[in-house]
Amino acid sequence: MAENYYYGSRGGSYHQPESGWGRGTGGARGYSQARGDPDTGRGGRGRGRGGGRGRGRGGGGGPPAGLRGRDIGLYYAQRQKESQRESRSVLALPSGEQGAWQDVLRRVSALAPTRPAMEGGHQFVDAWHQNIAANRRADRISTQPVNSGLTPQPELDESLQRQENERDPFSVMGLFREKLPAFAMRDELLLLIRRHPVVVISGETGCGKTTQVPQFLLEDALLNGRASTTRIVCTQPRRISAISIAERVAQERHERLGQSVGYQIRLESRLPRERGSILYCTTGVVLQWLRSDPNLTGVSHIVLDEIHERDLQSDFLITVLKDILPRRADLKVILMSATLNAELFSRYFRNCPMLNIPGFTFPVTEYYLEDVLEMTGFRIPSQSRKASDKPEPVWHKHTKRGKETARASDAFQDYVTPYIRHLESQGHYSRSTLDSLRLPESEEINHELIATLIHHIHAHEKSGAVLVFVPGWDDISKVNRLLTDDGPYRLRGRVKIFPLHSLMPTINQKEIFSRPPEGVRKIVIATNIAETSITIDDVVFVVDCGKIKMTNYDPKSNLATLKPEWVAEANARQRRGRAGRVQPGICYHLFTKSRAMTLDKFVQPEMLRTKLEELVLQIKSLGFGKVAPFLSKVMEPPEDLTIERALTMLRTINALDEEEQLTALGFHLSKLPMDPQTGKMVLLAAIFGCVDPILSVAASLTFKDAFMIPLGKEKLADEKRRQLSRGTKSDHLLLANAIQEWEKARSNGSNRDFCWEFFLSESVLRMLVNMKQQFADYLCEQKFLPSSNYKAKSCNRNSSNEALVRAIVCAGLYPNVASLKMKRRGPVRIPSLMTVTERRVSIHPKSVNASESDFKHPWMVYHVMMKGNSVLVHDCTEISPMSLIFFGESLKLKNEFLSDGTALESIQVDPFVTFNCSRETADLFKSLRAHWDKLLEMKIIKPDQTDWDTNRFEGAVIDSIIRLLSSSPIGDSVYDDDE
Ligand code: CDP
Ligand code: MG
Numbered sequence: 001m002a003e004n005y006y007y008g009s010r011g012g013s014y015h016q017p018e019s020g021w022g023r024g025t026g027g028a029r030g031y032s033q034a035r036g037d038p039d040t041g042r043g044g045r046g047r048g049r050g051g052g053r054g055r056g057r058g059g060g061g062g063p064p065a066g067l068r069g070r071d072i073g074l075y076y077a078q079r080q081k082e083s084q085r086e087s088r089s090v091l092a093l094p095s096g097e098q099g100a101w102q103d104v105l106r107r108v109s110a111l112a113p114t115r116p117a118m119e120g121g122h123q124f125v126d127a128w129h130q131n132i133a134a135n136r137r138a139d140r141i142s143t144q145p146v147n148s149g150l151t152p153q154p155e156l157d158e159s160l161q162r163q164e165n166e167r168d169p170f171s172v173m174g175l176f177r178e179k180l181p182a183f184a185m186r187d188e189l190l191l192l193i194r195r196h197p198v199v200v201i202s203g204e205t206g207c208g209k210t211t212q213v214p215q216f217l218l219e220d221a222l223l224n225g226r227a228s229t230t231r232i233v234c235t236q237p238r239r240i241s242a243i244s245i246a247e248r249v250a251q252e253r254h255e256r257l258g259q260s261v262g263y264q265i266r267l268e269s270r271l272p273r274e275r276g277s278i279l280y281c282t283t284g285v286v287l288q289w290l291r292s293d294p295n296l297t298g299v300s301h302i303v304l305d306e307i308h309e310r311d312l313q314s315d316f317l318i319t320v321l322k323d324i325l326p327r328r329a330d331l332k333v334i335l336m337s338a339t340l341n342a343e344l345f346s347r348y349f350r351n352c353p354m355l356n357i358p359g360f361t362f363p364v365t366e367y368y369l370e371d372v373l374e375m376t377g378f379r380i381p382s383q384s385r386k387a388s389d390k391p392e393p394v395w396h397k398h399t400k401r402g403k404e405t406a407r408a409s410d411a412f413q414d415y416v417t418p419y420i421r422h423l424e425s426q427g428h429y430s431r432s433t434l435d436s437l438r439l440p441e442s443e444e445i446n447h448e449l450i451a452t453l454i455h456h457i458h459a460h461e462k463s464g465a466v467l468v469f470v471p472g473w474d475d476i477s478k479v480n481r482l483l484t485d486d487g488p489y490r491l492r493g494r495v496k497i498f499p500l501h502s503l504m505p506t507i508n509q510k511e512i513f514s515r516p517p518e519g520v521r522k523i524v525i526a527t528n529i530a531e532t533s534i535t536i537d538d539v540v541f542v543v544d545c546g547k548i549k550m551t552n553y554d555p556k557s558n559l560a561t562l563k564p565e566w567v568a569e570a571n572a573r574q575r576r577g578r579a580g581r582v583q584p585g586i587c588y589h590l591f592t593k594s595r596a597m598t599l600d601k602f603v604q605p606e607m608l609r610t611k612l613e614e615l616v617l618q619i620k621s622l623g624f625g626k627v628a629p630f631l632s633k634v635m636e637p638p639e640d641l642t643i644e645r646a647l648t649m650l651r652t653i654n655a656l657d658e659e660e661q662l663t664a665l666g667f668h669l670s671k672l673p674m675d676p677q678t679g680k681m682v683l684l685a686a687i688f689g690c691v692d693p694i695l696s697v698a699a700s701l702t703f704k705d706a707f708m709i710p711l712g713k714e715k716l717a718d719e720k721r722r723q724l725s726r727g728t729k730s731d732h733l734l735l736a737n738a739i740q741e742w743e744k745a746r747s748n749g750s751n752r753d754f755c756w757e758f759f760l761s762e763s764v765l766r767m768l769v770n771m772k773q774q775f776a777d778y779l780c781e782q783k784f785l786p787s788s789n790y791k792a793k794s795c796n797r798n799s800s801n802e803a804l805v806r807a808i809v810c811a812g813l814y815p816n817v818a819s820l821k822m823k824r825r826g827p828v829r830i831p832s833l834m835t836v837t838e839r840r841v842s843i844h845p846k847s848v849n850a851s852e853s854d855f856k857h858p859w860m861v862y863h864v865m866m867k868g869n870s871v872l873v874h875d876c877t878e879i880s881p882m883s884l885i886f887f888g889e890s891l892k893l894k895n896e897f898l899s900d901g902t903a904l905e906s907i908q909v910d911p912f913v914t915f916n917c918s919r920e921t922a923d924l925f926k927s928l929r930a931h932w933d934k935l936l937e938m939k940i941i942k943p944d945q946t947d948w949d950t951n952r953f954e955g956a957v958i959d960s961i962i963r964l965l966s967s968s969p970i971g972d973s974v975y976d977d978d979e
Helices: 069-086 100-112 123-138 153-164 172-179 186-195 209-223 239-252 283-287 312-324 342-349 369-376 396-397 400-426 430-439 447-460 473-484 569-580 595-598 615-620 627-631 641-652 664-671 677-686 691-703 714-725 731-747 750-760 761-782 802-815 879-886 919-941 954-963
Strands: 006-009 088-094 198-205 229-235 261-265 268-270 275-282 302-306 331-336 354-356 366-367 466-467 495-500 523-525 540-542 549-554 558-567 585-589 817-825 828-834 859-862 865-867 871-873 876-879 892-897 903-909 914-916
Touching: 069 903, 088 879, 100 396, 100 919, 100 954, 123 615, 123 664, 123 919, 153 209, 153 302, 172 239, 172 865, 186 198, 186 209, 186 354, 198 342, 209 229, 209 239, 209 275, 209 302, 209 331, 229 239, 229 283, 239 261, 239 268, 239 275, 239 859, 275 283, 283 312, 302 312, 312 342, 312 615, 331 342, 366 369, 366 569, 369 447, 369 585, 400 430, 400 595, 430 549, 447 466, 447 473, 447 523, 447 540, 447 761, 466 871, 473 495, 473 523, 569 585, 615 627, 615 664, 615 677, 627 641, 664 677, 664 879, 664 919, 677 691, 677 802, 677 919, 677 954, 691 731, 691 761, 691 802, 714 731, 714 750, 731 750, 731 761, 731 802, 731 876, 731 892, 750 817, 802 859, 802 876, 802 879, 876 879, 879 919, 879 954, 892 919, 903 919
Parallel strands: 088 914, 198 331, 198 354, 229 275, 229 302, 261 275, 302 331, 366 585, 466 523, 466 540, 495 523, 540 585, 558 865
Antiparallel strands: 006 088, 261 268, 549 558, 817 828, 817 859, 859 876, 865 871, 892 903, 903 914
């Protein structure tokens, strides 16, 4: 039985008729009970019984005579429903094989253990039960005091005190430090921290918060003989800053990393000594400690840096700290923020004291759109309104953000229009400028205006680099093209243009940071990445187009959105500040001064803009009890519906039970450093023996994919990705192939050429491979894998079984399922998707499936779906219906009756996925699925490497599933042999 089942879609409507059929052995094509034409897939029926009817039920003729008014409508509605039912995918075993499969099922059933072995005493079960108890306890608040774990060690205190006293106070670094604005506040700062458990410190970028504040605390402790009870931890939102700041501070202390200063980020660390030290780490690292040290007893001072960014993790940690503080009287919390929202944090900590460090940046002159139009003479063309400007759908206005968006467009009428009248009355601006400003188009991004302004700066202003902020990749590309292609906006003369985006290869170029040769002007076109993450020192001119690409999440539609929106005041200030780092500068805002008044003060916190599945899992695994009450303690709590969506999703994948406790599966998932769906994929990969490719997929989904998009070579890059996908019709298998090929290339030294050819980032690939190792270590530690070598043969028995690997991808991405149809657009056919909530979904042009026309199955799974101007799936994999049978939510057999009384038998996976399927076959699937569910439960509770012996229950179940999923090779990868 090489091919065990056939599937087809009714009427060939999903794909070319020929490709709608499984390849069969032994000549029988078509599904077993079908009576249609096997070569075309037409006319065959998915129903087991009921006989062949013509295609297009009710296609001819109108409603029966005698029907009137509303009944006619009902008749047509009913007819449409029936035709939808009939046009479902069909799932059937080939004729003659039903019996053989019944035998398999009987054998598996006979092997099934009567009672799963899950009594206590096992390490995993114990930990899991403890977690459940902790969550129950957490619902009762405990303020039992807990002391720091850092007990005094007088000898250590003395020796470190001596050492510190011997330091040279007049070193170059010492003198540099004294010049920083933070230095003047040193004593005040230390006093404040000594007196209060929580202090908020604010100050402009560069004033010395990150490098100096932890150092002040350390020096104070060392000099006063408190080294042994002092362990300072400073969190950073980004990996790269944790390392570079630690290096800098060690240098300032004339030490190497690993003495009194160190860093720790995921998968990488240079730890300092335990006591009398500073550790710079990412926020995630501290959250990880909480699992084993819930009161952070190993820490004396925790400094949270860059909290104004309001990323999910730091908002979460702040909430946790507020919870810990009543128990830890000796813990010091220092919150540091670059901009102006210090009050918000202070209020959250019962009006704790704030300290502002006055900054030192050079003055920056600000111009607004009205000035820019005036100085350049640019005229904004009036356009007929585009489709993208249509009003938002009604639901959007119900959300918090939706209301804000609506307010933003009203603001044009309320603020901008009166302001233009005011400008007119002043008489300083020309008619042409005023006419431009009156157009709503003046608030859209205008690439020609940006190019014109750059020309103006280059021609009329002194030397100095120009930094242009635009929302996204497209804008960078367009402005770059205007400036470099032949045409009216081509910038001649001595200029060097750098596009800067996290997906562009230039991100790694050192040249961006260095000063260009005398007389050459550097122009950097960037996204908000250049606001804080990347500092280009010699910038004197900033062009701020005022928009930022924001991901948002709408819990009503359960959909993420990605759209350019107005920046917050805090962003605009930060952008302005970038112009004054080395000398007085100029900032050109491409919005009016009146629009500036309407900007939100701060960016909406990430907690209010994303799905919360991962966070919910984290809350449960840390034992914080019921999720909604915990999240209500967050500074700006997320919407109830968002929390409810996350809980529902986690129940769907069986990570949480009805009482909102972690299931055994959920407990595993909460320990894996990835989103729960990806976690499930990884566990199944271990069980099914396809570890290497799936860990590649999981690492890429968790971190980012390694592909770059070089400007001007987009088409070639698309082509290369398609080539690497090897016809799999899967963006996920593409990721696995890319990593596999790179690993191969690395072993023969051709890795650089390989990356160059396929537009891959070597540093990302290196990170991904490290992550794969981390995942493998966990799986091995939990005994799911026999070896932590993810390349080992024993972990990859089935890695070359493409159908299986695809099914495991499906298992992980479920419930992100879409059905596929081909749409005709002119001479070409393009794929179009539909999901449970969205009727029309397109595939992102970057996906290898975007221009694919020859699919085998009408089903896809995806990882990211976003709503911009249209709804787009960013990445997808074609899957077989059989994958959904085993890895979907659950199976329900259904018996529907058509209006003429004939029965239609079907099998339902979830409300969106149903297949027409004969009762016998459906029964068989359901029984096998029940065995699989039982096996999975046993394996999850008592993790163990897979028993492949088909004479035992486990081996027999897994073997049947793999055979049903059918097989076709993915390639001939060679695995290390560890046996
Ligand atoms: O955190 P904040 O932005 O307030 O400043 P900081 O990161 O502590 O930096 C203080 C000063 O140290 C900056 O103005 C830089 O001149 C210098 N610095 C440096 O030269 N190299 C680094 N890697 C970090 C900071
Ligand atoms: Mg800083």
